[in-house]
Amino acid sequence: MRAFSRFAFAAIVIAIAAPAFAQGTTTAPITVQHPWARATPAGAMTGAVYMTLDNTSASADRLTGGSSDVADKVQIHEMSVVNGVMQMRQLADGLPVPAGGSVVLKPGSYHVMLIGLKKPLTAGETFPLTLTFAKAGNISVTVAVQAIGAMQDDKGGMSGMKGNNKSGGGMGNMEMK
Amino acid sequence: MRPRDWILIGAAGVAGFAVVALCIVYAMSFRGAGGVAAVVPIGGPFTLTDDTGATVTEKTLAGKPYAMYFGYTYCPDVCPTTLFDLSRWIQKLGPDADKLNYVFVTVDPERDTPKLMHDYLSSFDKHIRGFTGTPEQIATIAKAYRVYYKKVPTDDGSYTMDHSAIIYLMGADDQFVTVIPYQEDDAAALAKFKSLAGLTPTS
Numbered sequence: 181m182r183a184f185s186r187f188a189f190a191a192i193v194i195a196i197a198a199p200a201f202a203q204g205t206t207t208a209p210i211t212v213q214h215p216w217a218r219a220t221p222a223g224a225m226t227g228a229v230y231m232t233l234d235n236t237s238a239s240a241d242r243l244t245g246g247s248s249d250v251a252d253k254v255q256i257h258e259m260s261v262v263n264g265v266m267q268m269r270q271l272a273d274g275l276p277v278p279a280g281g282s283v284v285l286k287p288g289s290y291h292v293m294l295i296g297l298k299k300p301l302t303a304g305e306t307f308p309l310t311l312t313f314a315k316a317g318n319i320s321v322t323v324a325v326q327a328i329g330a331m332q333d334d335k336g337g338m339s340g341m342k343g344n345n346k347s348g349g350g351m352g353n354m355e356m357k
Numbered sequence: 358m359r360p361r362d363w364i365l366i367g368a369a370g371v372a373g374f375a376v377v378a379l380c381i382v383y384a385m386s387f388r389g390a391g392g393v394a395a396v397v398p399i400g401g402p403f404t405l406t407d408d409t410g411a412t413v414t415e416k417t418l419a420g421k422p423y424a425m426y427f428g429y430t431y432c433p434d435v436c437p438t439t440l441f442d443l444s445r446w447i448q449k450l451g452p453d454a455d456k457l458n459y460v461f462v463t464v465d466p467e468r469d470t471p472k473l474m475h476d477y478l479s480s481f482d483k484h485i486r487g488f489t490g491t492p493e494q495i496a497t498i499a500k501a502y503r504v505y506y507k508k509v510p511t512d513d514g515s516y517t518m519d520h521s522a523i524i525y526l527m528g529a530d531d532q533f534v535t536v537i538p539y540q541e542d543d544a545a546a547l548a549k550f551k552s553l554a555g556l557t558p559t560s
Contacts, residue, residue: 221430221437223476225468228433253513259434261539266428266435266522270511287434288540294433295515328480329441 209237210316215323216333219303228291235277242274242314252296399533401501408475408487422553423458425525429465444482456554459485464506
């Protein structure tokens with residue numbers, strides 16, 4: 181079953197990828213926008229990195245993992261709250277990035293999970309992260325650390341985010357510049 | 358095999374939650390109908406260890422209404438979000454925050470030692486206390502509060518935890534009052550805390 185689905189997947193990937201190679205596509209197929217992480221509480225052994233992945237190529241790709249100096253392991257996870265129960269799953273086969281499409285990693289959804297943090301992530305700092313894609317290979321990015329409660333990269337650029345629009349606060353946290 | 362496993366895990370999660378949801382809805386319906394004690398009780402006796410290493414029981418919280426949240430420190434997303442939200446609500450309550458107790462109970466006692474929970478909570482409002490215990494003690498309190506939690510292995514031999522992501526609000530009499538769901542907005546959450554603290558008439 182598993183071997184077959186892998187075979188089928190490989191076949192599909194090859195079928196999709198073949199025309200791209202035939203056309204001699206050489207530009208960077210994946211771009212990583214606004215990689216950011218939340219500051220972690222003291223003592224926390226895990227952290228999460230969020231970003232938007234754009235695939236400009238004509239072939240689908242997958243984010244399969246990565247590495248970073250700040251953590252022992254880097255995995256790709258999906259988090260969801262289903263009927264009040266938080267579930268977190270490792271995406272063992274990676275996160276698909278559709279051909280010509282985008283995928284958003286954000287709180288409450290997909291994230292790059294840092295496991296075995298060597299020190300807490302501190303707001304205002306940055307750290308290096310290498311992302312591994314099935315076809316695009318390794319892409320190195322610099323991750324900006326935001327406050328613990330941040331719901332999005334404070335450089336903005338993401339719309340439709342839930343949760344940053346809390347009523348009753350009057351804190352004016354939706355600054356437009 | 359893998360797709361079937363996922364379906365089984367998903368089905369187990371949905372079934373687990375359905376039980377919790379039914380209990381809560383049932384309990385709330387009775388509570389709302391004139392303060393009659395819930396037929397399906399939420400809450401109950403427990404013995405745990407707090408983040409300073411002291412033994413705590415349900416009597417430790419007696420006398421004040423309290424907010425109880427179940428999570429774990431290896432959780433990178435929902436737990437810090439919820440504890441951050443809770444910290445903000447506590448700060449907005451100002452001096453009235455002292456009228457309530459706030460507890461973070463781990464569902465991952467194997468990794469969450471008192472010291473780790475103490476360090477972790479130092480990043481949040483100081484009112485929030487951490488409770489951990491033996492796996493059996495955690496199972497007892499989770500059962501009492503109808504909390505769903507489940508260990509889910511990852512391929513590196515480690516694991517993550519599925520768990521109910523709601524804050525339980527309990528009266529000073531240890532009776533269940535209501536819940537705050539994940540990412541409740543500030544106004545609704547604060548109204549519940551103020552009601553719980555006796556600052557506004559209960560509707």
